[in-house]
Every structure is written in structure tokens, then in C-alpha cells.
Amino acid sequence: xxxxxxxxxxxxxxxxxxxxxxxxxxxxxxxxxxxxxxxxxxxxxxxxxxxxxxxxxxxxxxxxxxxxxxxxxxxxxxxxxxxxxxxxxxxxxxxxxxxxxxxxxxxxxxxxxxxxxxxxxxxxxxxxxxxxxxxxxxxxxxxxxxxxxxxxxxxxxxxxxxxxxxxxxxxxxxxxxxxxxxxxxxxxxxxxxxxxxxxxxxxxxxxxxxxxxxxxxxxxxxxxxxxxxxxxxxxxxxxxxxxxxxxxxxxxxxxxxxxxxxxxxxxxxxxxxxxxxxxxxxxxxxxxxxxxxxxxxxxxxxxxxxxxxxxxxxxxxxxxxxx
Numbered sequence: 001x002x003x004x005x006x007x008x009x010x011x012x013x014x015x016x017x018x019x020x021x022x023x024x025x026x027x028x029x030x031x032x033x034x035x036x037x038x039x040x041x042x043x044x045x046x047x048x049x050x051x052x053x054x055x056x057x058x059x060x061x062x063x064x065x066x067x068x069x070x071x072x073x074x075x076x077x078x079x080x081x082x083x084x085x086x087x088x089x090x091x092x093x094x095x096x097x098x099x100x101x102x103x104x105x106x107x108x109x110x111x112x113x114x115x116x117x118x119x120x121x122x123x124x125x126x127x128x129x130x131x132x133x134x135x136x137x138x139x140x141x142x143x144x145x146x147x148x149x150x151x152x153x154x155x156x157x158x159x160x161x162x163x164x165x166x167x168x169x170x171x172x173x174x175x176x177x178x179x180x181x182x183x184x185x186x187x188x189x190x191x192x193x194x195x196x197x198x199x200x201x202x203x204x205x206x207x208x209x210x211x212x213x214x215x216x217x218x219x220x221x222x223x224x225x226x227x228x229x230x231x232x233x234x235x236x237x238x239x240x241x242x243x244x245x246x247x248x249x250x251x252x253x254x255x256x257x258x259x260x261x262x263x264x265x266x267x268x269x270x271x272x273x274x275x276x277x278x279x280x281x282x283x284x285x286x287x288x289x290x291x292x293x294x295x296x297x298x299x300x301x302x303x304x305x306x307x308x309x310x311x312x313x314x315x316x317x318x319x320x321x322x323x
Contacts, residue, residue, distance in 0.1 A: 043187035058275035077101035089259030119302035122253035127226035148177035156191035164204035208288035232289035
């Protein structure tokens, strides 16, 4: 990992944690101290956690308000959406909405609808990767595929019935391979630990979640589920190149509760866009193999949210998760 990115990430964590220590008690409204709640469903160090922290670095400065990270785990994002709906539509909170939230909505884990949310901006569009221990022969893409013609591989995923499961099952089904054995964990840390120990065969991750281990040669990427090869992984083929047409990515963006005033919505959107166009966030994108096109405003992000929910619903039906 580049030294600059390490410094940016360290700064993001430090600033967020300093504010959390200074203001440890959060109520259902941040009005009392003027802070904005930045709600996530993710564990520490995961792609969603890091993306949110990097957004917070400059957004709080442009808004001239503190923004406190608030973690609401459960239901693959359902708990975080349900929590948001307990808050007033005053623009004093944001929610990091991801592909996982689309899955939870499709599965009926929450009653929250897209019409309950006001899109603000997208931060990342991050392809799914199949990551393995570099000591394993299946680091070679062709061997990765051929191995699954005769046996089931253990895939480490975050939670059950999410984008990671869909990635593994769609790949094996469309490739006419042996069904995967899904091993769910509560975060990306245990996935990487168990990959290194050899307790699982494959980790379904994003580049930003495993870039350190990939760059130090501990973990290797066998297959990328993107339309085209990633710049930082130019030697790794896509699933489509292998004859398995699966393209899936983890998308992360920000919303607030519908009903917020137009002026406040614009204020939040403008601050986020400005923050994510700053060199800190752009360097973060570069280091995880993405570029400036990841960042888009409310209109484009809202349209993508609609498409994502429709696509995930269709995928889950096809895979038998939904009747």
C-alpha cells in the first residue's frame, strides 16, 4: 500500500475516533450538540467503514459541523436503515447505503423503501474479487475454475444472503461448477485471517479490503468480477474472460431520510461531492484501484440505487433466495 494512503486512512480513523471519545453518548437526534450522525452497518476496517471515514475527513470541514460515526449492525444493513427511520428528516444524519442494503431490501429484511430515502452522492463502485492464499495453486485463474469442477471450495463471506454469497453462487452456477460452501463471518478481518490460516479456500472481498495483504504477497486475487480488468490488478482476468459472464460490484453511497428540505439536501450533497473530489479521497480511490468516476451526485446515484435493487431482486430470485 502506498505510504500516502496509509497516512490518509490513519488520519481518517484518528479524527473519527477523537470525536467519538470526546462525544461518546449519542441520542436519536444529534441536534443537541450540532453533530451529524454518519450511520453505517459495517465493522471496523471494512470497505464501507473506510469509505465512510474518508468521506468524513473533508465533509465535516465544508459543512462546518462535527460528523460522528454511528454503527448499527444487523440484517445486512436492515438495522441501519430501520434506525435511520427513527430519526427526523432534518438532514442531521447520513446513511452509507451499499449493495448489501439492496440485498436486505430485496429479501424483505426491512420495510424501508427507496422512496423513504433521499440520495446524496456515491463514493465508490468497487468490483468483487475472489481472493486466495498465495501459497495455494488456485491463485491461477484457470486452476481456480478447474478445481471447482470436481469439488466444492469454501468461500468466506460477510453475513449470509448478501452480495458476497450472490457473487460466489452466481459464479459457480454460470460456470457449471460445484456449488460453493459458504462460510459466513461478521467482517473482512476474520475472512483474511482464515484465508491465511488455510481454514477457507476463497475470500469474497474488494480491493480496498485486502490491498495490504495483496501487496505484501500474502493473498492473491484469482478472478475479478468486473467488466474490464482493474488497473491495479492488470494481470488478473475477469470472470467474463474465463467464459463465466458475472459482473458484480460493491457500491457505496450516501443517503438521508426523505423529507429533508431542498436547501439542506443540496448543502449535504455539495459538501460530500467537494470532499470526495479532494485529493485525500481521490488518492484513496486510486489506491484501491478506482478513479474519479466513482464519485457522482444525487441524481445519478438515485437512478443507480433503483437499478441495483431491481437487479439484486432478479439475481436472488434466479438463485432461489426469493420465491
